[in-house]
Amino acid sequence: MKKINLSTSITLFNSISELPEEVQSLMNEAIKIRETAYAPYSKFLVGTAFLLENGEVITGNNQENAAYPSGMCAERVAVWKASSDYPGIPILKIAITAKSLNNLVSEPIAPCGACRQTLSEYEINQKYNIEIYFMGETGKIIKTDSLLDLLPLAFDKSFL
Incomplete structure (x- = not known):
């Protein structure tokens, strides 16, 4: 038997103002579209x-x-829109x-487990890491350098 340790490294930002300018703009787009989510x-x-x-920039919000x-x-919603409107264009x-x-x-x-699984397939297929930034309504923001940091040992087409 052999024990293997997996680890994930994250970057923690205290507020949106600490994010790189390009990411501040992206997060502000996410906040804007969040307000029109259909979640009755x-x-x-x-x-x-x-x-x-x-x-x-492709946006999406939850639809209940x-x-x-x-x-x-x-x-x-967003990843399928990106894939539909811009097939083959990597997500950065x-x-x-x-x-x-x-x-x-x-x-x-x-992201929830189903979204992690779906996004991981796009990251694996594009052979390029996707930076993920996530936050609540206020407060700290977490950044991972890859979706696979959130889903180690991901299931993909190589197992089929």
Whole structure:
């Protein structure tokens, strides 16, 4: 038997003003689109903005449905839009923000497991790391250098 330790390195920013200018702009786009999320049931609004290699910014927000499994997370809305509108163009950076209409969200909110799995496939296929920045409504922002930092030992097409 052999024990293997996995580790992830993150960068922690205290506020949006500490982010690089390009990422501040991206996070502000995520905040803007977050406000138009359709979340009448959970009251939990999520917005995301993707910076593509060609300079385009793609946004998405969560879309709920009374039949809960029929809703969709902001990250998957945006990644599928990016893939549909700009096939083959790598994703460089992702900004994610979340807020609740029920209480203040001051801790960074990472992508859910399904979004991590979906985004990992895009990162693996493009053979280029995607920087991920995520925050709550206010407060600190976490940055990872790769989606795979959030999903070590990811399942991909090589297992099929």
